[in-house]
Amino acid sequence: MTTAVSVSARRAVSTDRRLQIAIVVLCVLGLLDAGYLTYVHYAGVKVLCVASGGCETVQASKYAELAGVPVAVLGLIGYVLILASVAVRGELARAAGFAIALVGFGFSAYLTYRELFTIHAICQWCVASAVLMTGLVVLTGVRFLREPAGEYS
Amino acid sequence: MASRTKQKEEARARRLAEERARTARVRQQRRLRMVTGVVLGALAVVAVAIAVSSGGGGGGATGLETGTKLAQTQTTVNNLLSGIPQSGTTLGNPNAPVTMYYYGDLQCPTCRAFTLDGGFGQFVSNEVKAGKVKVQYRAFQTATKDPSTFQTQQVAALAAGKQNKFWNFTELFYRQQGEEGTSYVNDKYLTGIAQQIPGLDLATWRSARNDGTLAAQVSNDVSAGNSAGVNGTPTLIFQGPRKTATPSSVVPSYSDLQQALAQVQ
Numbered sequence: 293m294t295t296a297v298s299v300s301a302r303r304a305v306s307t308d309r310r311l312q313i314a315i316v317v318l319c320v321l322g323l324l325d326a327g328y329l330t331y332v333h334y335a336g337v338k339v340l341c342v343a344s345g346g347c348e349t350v351q352a353s354k355y356a357e358l359a360g361v362p363v364a365v366l367g368l369i370g371y372v373l374i375l376a377s378v379a380v381r382g383e384l385a386r387a388a389g390f391a392i393a394l395v396g397f398g399f400s401a402y403l404t405y406r407e408l409f410t411i412h413a414i415c416q417w418c419v420a421s422a423v424l425m426t427g428l429v430v431l432t433g434v435r436f437l438r439e440p441a442g443e444y445s
Numbered sequence: 446m447a448s449r450t451k452q453k454e455e456a457r458a459r460r461l462a463e464e465r466a467r468t469a470r471v472r473q474q475r476r477l478r479m480v481t482g483v484v485l486g487a488l489a490v491v492a493v494a495i496a497v498s499s500g501g502g503g504g505g506a507t508g509l510e511t512g513t514k515l516a517q518t519q520t521t522v523n524n525l526l527s528g529i530p531q532s533g534t535t536l537g538n539p540n541a542p543v544t545m546y547y548y549g550d551l552q553c554p555t556c557r558a559f560t561l562d563g564g565f566g567q568f569v570s571n572e573v574k575a576g577k578v579k580v581q582y583r584a585f586q587t588a589t590k591d592p593s594t595f596q597t598q599q600v601a602a603l604a605a606g607k608q609n610k611f612w613n614f615t616e617l618f619y620r621q622q623g624e625e626g627t628s629y630v631n632d633k634y635l636t637g638i639a640q641q642i643p644g645l646d647l648a649t650w651r652s653a654r655n656d657g658t659l660a661a662q663v664s665n666d667v668s669a670g671n672s673a674g675v676n677g678t679p680t681l682i683f684q685g686p687r688k689t690a691t692p693s694s695v696v697p698s699y700s701d702l703q704q705a706l707a708q709v710q
Contacts, residue, residue, distance in 0.1 A: 351695070353554060354625060359497050383479075391483045398491030402498070410626035412590060437480065 311435045315378050315389070315428060322371040322424045329364035329417055339417065347415040355406045363403065367421055370396040374428060383436075390429070390436040397429040508623040509637045519641055522616045525566055529574050531609040536569070537579035543709055545580045545702075548670050548680040551598050551618045552630065553588040555696060556679045560619045564699030578683075578706055582615065583666040587678045594630055597654075599663045601635040604653035605645060613642045685709025 332339050332351065339347035350356065356363055370392055377389030400422035407414050510518055529537055549556045559565050572578050582602075589595040598618075605614035617638050623629025639650050653659065673682065681697060683690045683705045690708040692701040 355498055358494060387479060387483050391487050394484065394487035395490045395494075398487060399494050402491070402495050406498075413587075436483075437476075 308435065308438075311431055312378050315431050315435070316375065318424050318427050318431065319371045319375040319378075322421060322428070323368065323375075325417055325421050325424070326364050326367035326371060329421075330362060330368055333362045333364055339415070347413075347417065350407055350413050350415040350418060353406075353410075353413075355403060355410070363399075366399075367396070370425075374432065377432075386432070386436040390432040393425065393428040393432040396425040400425045508629050509621050509634060515641065518617065518620050519643075522613060522620070523643065525569055525616065526612055529569065531606075531612055533606045533609070534582040534603065534611050535579055536581075536612045537573040538576035539579060541573075541576055541579040542686055543578040543706060544684045545578055545706075546673075546682040546684065547580055547582050548585040548666075548673075548675045548678055548682075549582060549615070550585055550587045550589050550595065550678045551602065551615065552595075552622060552625070553678045554622065554625050555588075555677075557619045557622050558696045559679050560616060563696040564702045565697075567699040568702045572703070572706060577710075580612075582611065583669060584663045585667055585670040585675055585678050585680070588625065589630075590626065591628070594628070596660060596663055598630050598635060599666075600656075600659045601639070601654055603659040603662060604650050604656070605639060605642060607653045607656075607659075608645055608649065610642050610645050613645070614638055617641050681705070683709045 329339070329351070333356070339351055358366060373392045374389050374396075377385045377392065400418075403418060404422050407418065509515075526536070530539065532539060569580070573580060584595075584599040586592065586595045589598065602611055602614045602618065605611050621638065623634070636647075639645055639647060670680070673680075677695075679697075681692055681702075685708075688709045690705040692705045694701050697705075
């Protein structure tokens with residue numbers, strides 16, 4: 293009995309570990325992406341655009357800022373907070389990580405809608421961030437909703 | 446005896462199972478409340494963010510102005526363009542050694558920003574007025590959603606150009622752009638802009654709007670832009686006697702424009 297519990301607890305711990313690593317990886321990619329867009333915003337240089345050149349249109353549109361704050365900066369803050377939530381133990385931190393990812397995901401979905409239907413231009417940097425946020429909301433969600441390891445042992 | 450012990454054990458096991466089930470239920474309810482709280486909280490934050498993003502801001506694009514605000518805009522545009530020759534879509538000395546090709550979309554907010562916050566005004570007042578460079582506008586669809594609206598609005602500007610008031614129309618339009626993505630450009634709006642241009646004959650302007658050559662000119666502009674590799678507006682191409690140059694910033698400042706001019710002179 294005892295061995296069975298400890299084995300399952302260990303397995304649960306390692307699943308949590310894997311989730312943490314995946315979240316960290318996505319956050320780091322997100323930080324690079326949002327960091328680049330923040331740099332572009334303040335340096336006033338043109339965005340490196342692989343696709344049809346919609347990045348400038350998107351960056352120059354009014355949706356690139358929220359109450360005067362560039363959305364790239366908001367993304368940067370979001371990724372930092374999710375990263376921080378992984379570093380802290382406990383259910384509250386997991387809930388916070390999930391909540392921030394959910395906000396990031398919701399706002400990214402709205403921005404993607406604006407890109408497609410209002411601005412009519414797509415910026416692959418923003419799409420990349422939206423994809424990362426989608427991954428993060430799934431990972432932090434799973435991590436939050438799973439029965440926390442060790443609570444039964 | 447044995448059966449009584451067994452019964453006791455069974456009863457205990459039942460109690461234990463019930464207790465465990467109750468604890469599990471309570472824990473589940475707590476988690477459910479927490480999940481609901483997190484999801485609702487996140488939704489509320491997103492809703493506020495969307496409301497802030499969708500409403501207002503954006504440099505106060507509001508459409509046709511009236512009253513003192515309109516009077517100010519008209520004065521600014523008249524002062525900017527007075528004393529500078531215009532011919533069709535060309536602003537400035539026709540014999541200027543350098544031409545700045547300006548690819549624009551009248552509904553493009555970045556073009557508005559170039560006029561309001563960028564270096565365009567100062568450049569017109571100095572370099573263009575001095576005859577060092579002329580500006581030639583070319584239509585290129587970016588921000589305007591509907592291709593037929595794009596065609597209509599650009600032709601309306603070219604129709605003002607028939608009376609050599611193209612730049613008055615364009616500058617007034619940029620300064621009174623509506624909310625991006627809304628269909629504010631209609632006949633009433635375009636006529637409203639035309640009426641603000643001092644000395645424009647409205648009847649002539651109206652009939653010029655049906656001129657097929659102007660529609661063809663818009664298509665030619667777009668083709669020229671495509672073959673020049675234009676992929677956004679405003680795109681500025683400085684054409685000098687030997688070289689061409691393009692400012693690298695999205696909304697070029699006055700010094701960006703001066704640099705580009707110096708490169709091709």
